[in-house]
Amino acid sequence: MATNVYFNNYEYFNEQQLIDDLVIESIQIYGMDVIYIGRSIQQRDDILNEDDLSIFNRAYELDMYVKSVDGFEGEGDFLSRFGLQIRDQVTFSVANRTFEKYVTRHDTTRERPFEGDLIYFPLNDKFFKIMHVEHESVFYQSGALQVFDLRCELFEYSNERFDTKVDIIDEYWDDYKTTNVTSLTTLKTRDPIANNIDFETAGNDIIDFTEIDPFSETITNPTD
Numbered sequence: 206m207a208t209n210v211y212f213n214n215y216e217y218f219n220e221q222q223l224i225d226d227l228v229i230e231s232i233q234i235y236g237m238d239v240i241y242i243g244r245s246i247q248q249r250d251d252i253l254n255e256d257d258l259s260i261f262n263r264a265y266e267l268d269m270y271v272k273s274v275d276g277f278e279g280e281g282d283f284l285s286r287f288g289l290q291i292r293d294q295v296t297f298s299v300a301n302r303t304f305e306k307y308v309t310r311h312d313t314t315r316e317r318p319f320e321g322d323l324i325y326f327p328l329n330d331k332f333f334k335i336m337h338v339e340h341e342s343v344f345y346q347s348g349a350l351q352v353f354d355l356r357c358e359l360f361e362y363s364n365e366r367f368d369t370k371v372d373i374i375d376e377y378w379d380d381y382k383t384t385n386v387t388s389l390t391t392l393k394t395r396d397p398i399a400n401n402i403d404f405e406t407a408g409n410d411i412i413d414f415t416e417i418d419p420f421s422e423t424i425t426n427p428t429d
Contacts (some may be wrong), residue, residue, distance in 0.1 A: 215348030228351045229300045236270040240325040264369035267307040272296040297355040333357035
């Protein structure tokens with residue numbers, strides 16, 4: 206063995222536990238309480254690698270450190286051809302033992318945070334979607350890993366279903382749901398920027414679906 210046998214820098218359990226305790230205490234001092242929302246996949250599309258039927262049905266409150274201390278990252282707020290878009294991003298750090306204590310003990314399938322899960326950030330009353338989980342942000346202090354870094358971006362709601370039994374989570378999107386909308390007028394009331402009625406009105410002057418052939422004004426019967 207080439208290393209000095211009198212020094213053990215990477216396998217000393219007590220030292221690793223001490224660093225874990227210091228990290229957890231630091232996050233409890235400088236961090237914030239957030240709500241981690243777990244996603245339950247119902248029907249995975251193996252071709253597109255997505256699930257349109259996902260249900261967010263688990264919520265856990267725990268403490269995380271906001272690593273983006275200088276403000277939100279990403280492209281920020283900007284005007285595009287689709288209107289105003291907000292592309293805020295943020296990085297959260299959560300201690301491994303904290304995640305295990307509040308999440309893994311209740312759901313053994315979640316040994317770490319998963320991409321696609323959500324974080325409710327009470328400071329600005331927004332939801333952030335986990336895009337990437339970095340488990341080696343702090344590189345093996347004393348031979349162990351202490352934190353997960355969660356790189357997140359602002360969540361864009363698209364009629365996802367929430368059933369976490371936490372009212373502030375489950376009722377947050379009630380004013381934006383369109384799953385029970387049965388008319389374009391109701392949709393415009395629910396979504397002020399929806400232009401479906403305008404498109405329908407303009408389309409009626411171009412295409413007449415009452416004719417046999419909606420793409421032409423002259424119809425020729427081949428039997429004539």
